[in-house]
Amino acid sequence: MTPTQAPVTSGAGPSGPRLEMTITPGVSFPDWSVVTSQTVRETLDSIFEVMGVEELWSGLGDAEDRVRRAILDYYAEAGRAPSLPRLAEITRFGPGELRALLEKLEARDMVVLDPRGETITGAYPFTERDTGHQVRLGDRVLNAMCAIDALGVGAMYGKDASIESTCPACGAAIHIETRDHGAALAGFSPSGAVVWSGIQYFGGCAAESLCRVMAFFCSDAHLASWRNANHPDGKGFRLSMYEGLQAGKAIFTPMLAAPSTKECCHE
Numbered sequence: 583m584t585p586t587q588a589p590v591t592s593g594a595g596p597s598g599p600r601l602e603m604t605i606t607p608g609v610s611f612p613d614w615s616v617v618t619s620q621t622v623r624e625t626l627d628s629i630f631e632v633m634g635v636e637e638l639w640s641g642l643g644d645a646e647d648r649v650r651r652a653i654l655d656y657y658a659e660a661g662r663a664p665s666l667p668r669l670a671e672i673t674r675f676g677p678g679e680l681r682a683l684l685e686k687l688e689a690r691d692m693v694v695l696d697p698r699g700e701t702i703t704g705a706y707p708f709t710e711r712d713t714g715h716q717v718r719l720g721d722r723v724l725n726a727m728c729a730i731d732a733l734g735v736g737a738m739y740g741k742d743a744s745i746e747s748t749c750p751a752c753g754a755a756i757h758i759e760t761r762d763h764g765a766a767l768a769g770f771s772p773s774g775a776v777v778w779s780g781i782q783y784f785g786g787c788a789a790e791s792l793c794r795v796m797a798f799f800c801s802d803a804h805l806a807s808w809r810n811a812n813h814p815d816g817k818g819f820r821l822s823m824y825e826g827l828q829a830g831k832a833i834f835t836p837m838l839a840a841p842s843t844k845e846c847c848h849e
């Protein structure tokens with residue numbers, strides 16, 4: 583098994599070296615080219631630091647990566663995670679080997695399994711749980727782990743997506759549409775809606791920590807009232823909807839990107 587990753591850091595930012603890793607030949611994670619906002623740079627730096635993302639991706643083998651990609655492909659096709667027997671059929675790994683690979687992906691916090699390890703309950707950006715962030719992709723409706731994940735879905739598949747969520751402070755409906763194959767916003771309502779990217783990570787599982795403090799709010803006023811009531815001292819970043827899309831694209835576009843043919847053929 584050849585590790586496909588070569589961690590490197592480059593492009594030192596104001597707060598130190600900025601994470602940049604090759605996760606697939608010719609594909610860098612994150613995609614800094616889509617980030618123009620300094621606030622988004624700082625948000626991503628904080629997310630990667632708190633999660634230890636460099637270590638999570640480091641040394642990901644080809645077999646693990648095949649399983650990771652197969653799960654994400656299946657989510658888009660079927661609107662849910664594959665069963666383990668179905669995933670074994672698709673990837674052609676035997677049941678024991680597949681279980682071992684899934685456990686490795688779980689340790690990397692790329693896949694979430696039920697406590698017995700028999701069911702895939704999530705794979706970022708998706709979860710089987712009702713999070714209140716629904717993404718429509720083609721004729722499928724999926725639950726996104728959080729607001730940033732929801733905004734990254736369209737670009738990851740190169741398809742337009744629409745998102746339905748609600749303001750945690752007042753329950754108002756929030757609606758977002760993308761255009762340009764998920765790369766840009768076609769529109770969102772209400773017009774004052776914003777994204778909050780809180781920063782917290784524990785238990786080796788973003789689904790249970792980081793994603794719980796990443797949400798859409800109908801307005802800055804309701805973000806402020808929710809923070810005062812729930813996380814008065816919680817670290818985080820307020821992003822415009824456009825900045826939230828940049829963050830989602832930077833994280834998720836590389837995840838299913840095809841290897842560059844220029845670099846893949848040295849092997």
Ligand SMILES: [Zn+2]
Pocket residue numbers: 749750751752753754799800801804
């Ligand atoms: Zn509200």
